[in-house]
Amino acid sequence: MSSPNPALPPSLPAGDPSHPANARRQLLRVLGWAVAAVAAGCAAFIAYAAIYPERMPLAIGTIVEDITGANPQPVALHVPPSQPLSAVALLGKQIFNDPSLSASGKQSCASCHSPEHAYGPPNDLSVQLGGPHMTDAGYRPPPSLAYLYRQAPFSIGPDQNDMDAAPVTLDQLATAASGTQRAVKTAGVAPAAPALVPQGGLFWDGRASTLQDQAIGPMLNPVEMANKSTGEVFHKLLNAKYLDQFKQLFGDRIVSQPDLLVDEAMFAVGRYQFEDPSFHRFTSKYDYWLQGKARLTQAEMRGLRLFNDPDKANCAGCHLSKPTADHLPPLFTDTQYEALGVPRNHDLAINKDRNFYDMGVCGPFRDDAATLTQYCGMFLTPTLRNVATRHAFFHNGVYHDLKHVMDFYNLRNTSPEKIYPLDAAGKPEKYDDLPAKYQANIDVADAPFDRKLGEKPAMTDDDIQDIIAFMNTLTDGYKP
Incomplete structure (x- = not known):
């Protein structure tokens, strides 16, 4: 008799779990359970869709976002034409680029609003140096001049509908709004309180309503370009290398009309800011994500959700992150004013006077709203576009990086x-700059800000890092 083949397994009883037939049956049983589970899940999903059809795009979109980082509902943004x-x-x-228009001969508009730095400051100083000898410290950090092409004039309350009625003063508008409770801002929702807070305007306090009005401000500021009068600006323009262009555009007589020449010069600066695409590029990673042309990382996706979460960071309550109904890209500001209570920047020269307070809308750098004390401490909400390129934050430049900004909130x-x-007793001097x-x-x-003393903060350190990762997607120049 021949010996058994060692390559063959020994004979097993039919009931043994290791028997090949039983193993196949067990595999088929497991696969059947899996198919049944998938079928049950699909049935539940279909049933849920039948009951709540309006929630399906959001649910599916969230799944797509989580897995791929893509925007499941891309939009065609309407950006200014090039x-x-x-x-x-x-x-x-x-x-804009002419330093000869300053008292020092060394400072132009572009010195503080650098094209290479999103039309913001080119360094990390809290305020910029200027004046006749470029040694005087400014009062506030220059805000970016980018993304101002849709900025409305300064106002309090809704637009006046009756064009034949007498103009309403700021005092009248403020009085009308004073008896109404301020609405809470909610992330992702359009501003709910236009009648209650100031909105629009330029500079941190909104004292200029047009780009033309804004342009003359630094020309006459004693710690910036430091001209003593519009007459000095006029004489500098007469010596500018582009004077012939003024004559070609506005006629030869303009050189004998000082006020008109200066007005047209500032109008030209405003037109440059309005027309040149570099002031509103809309080329950030987030813009491409909105259009379905880029994917966000997992950290950026988490940051976006936290940015929009009304119970967490709630950034989008003021820095609106969604396109408008007519597909205009978001500007990441509601252009309203907020009193945030940021700490005093004791490094500012102007703050060496312990009795000096920069109170935004109600002064001291604008004087037409000094009596509107319900707005003292309020400053314009800036755009967060290109915010990661900035190095001085808030109206007094007290912080120099986004981590400290987020820690403040x-x-x-x-x-x-x-x-x-x-203070001497070890108690924090809260709101010390107002x-x-x-x-x-x-x-x-x-x-x-709705948390109380000693409560758990709204965000963890990991949350903050994710939000900063998202804010980095708002920098122009991304290559999809």
């Missing part, structure tokens, strides 16, 4: 000792 600049705008570009109310200086009689204007209703 076309050749008008002759007036080309003249404005030369004026997160800890201002829950752990104020980490934000404000301590007189006590105006501190009721400071926002304590909107998240994350």
Whole structure:
């Protein structure tokens, strides 16, 4: 008798679990359970869709976002067209870049609003140096001049509908709004309180309503371009290398009309800012993501959700992140004013005077709203586009990186000792950059400021890093 083949398995009883037939049956049983589970899940999903059809795009979209980082509902953004600049705008570009128009002969508009830095400051100083000898410290950090092409004039309350009625003063508008409770801002929702807070305008306090009005401000500021009068600006323009362009555009007589020449020069600067695409590029990673042309990383996706979450960061409550109904790209500002209570920047020369307070809308750099004390401490909400390229934040430049900015929002109310200086008794001097009689204007209703002392902050450190990752997607120049 031949010996058994060692390559063959020994004979197994039919009931043994290791028997090949039983193993196949077990595999088929497991596969059957899996198919049944998938079928049940699909049935539940279909049933849910039948009951809540309006929720399906959001649910499916969230799944797609989580897996791929893609926008499941891309939009076609309506951005300003790119076309050749008008002759007036080309003249404005030369004026914008001309340092000879300053008292020092060394400072132009572009010195503080650098094209290479999203038309913001080119360094990390809290304020810029200027004046006749370029040694005087400014009062506030220059805001970016980018993305102002849709900025409305300064106002309080809704637009006046009756064009035949007498103009309403700021005092009248403020009085009308004073009896109404301020609405809480919610992320992702259009501003809910246009009748209650100021909106629009340029500079941190909104004192200029047009780009033309804004352009003359630095020309006459004693710590910036430092001309003593529009007459000095006029004489500098008469000696400019582009004077013949003024004559070609506005006629030879303009050189004998000082006020008109200066007005047209500032108008030209405004046209340059309005027409040149570099002031509103819309080439960030987020813009491409909105259009379905880029994918966000997992950290950026988490940051976007936290940015929009009304119970967490709630950034989008003021920095609107969604396209408008007519597909205009978001500007990441509601153009309204907020009193945030940021700590005093003791490094500013102007703050060496302990009795000086920069109170935004109600002064001291604008004087037409000095009596509107319900707005003291309020400053314009800036765009967050290109925010990662900035190095001085808030109206006094007290912070120099986004981590400190986010810590301020997160800890201002829950752990104020980490934000404000301590007095002799070790108690934090909360809201130390605004007189006590105006501190009721400071926002304590909107998240994350709705937390109380000692409570858990709205965000973890990981949350903050994700939000910063998202804010980095708002920088122009991304290559999809």
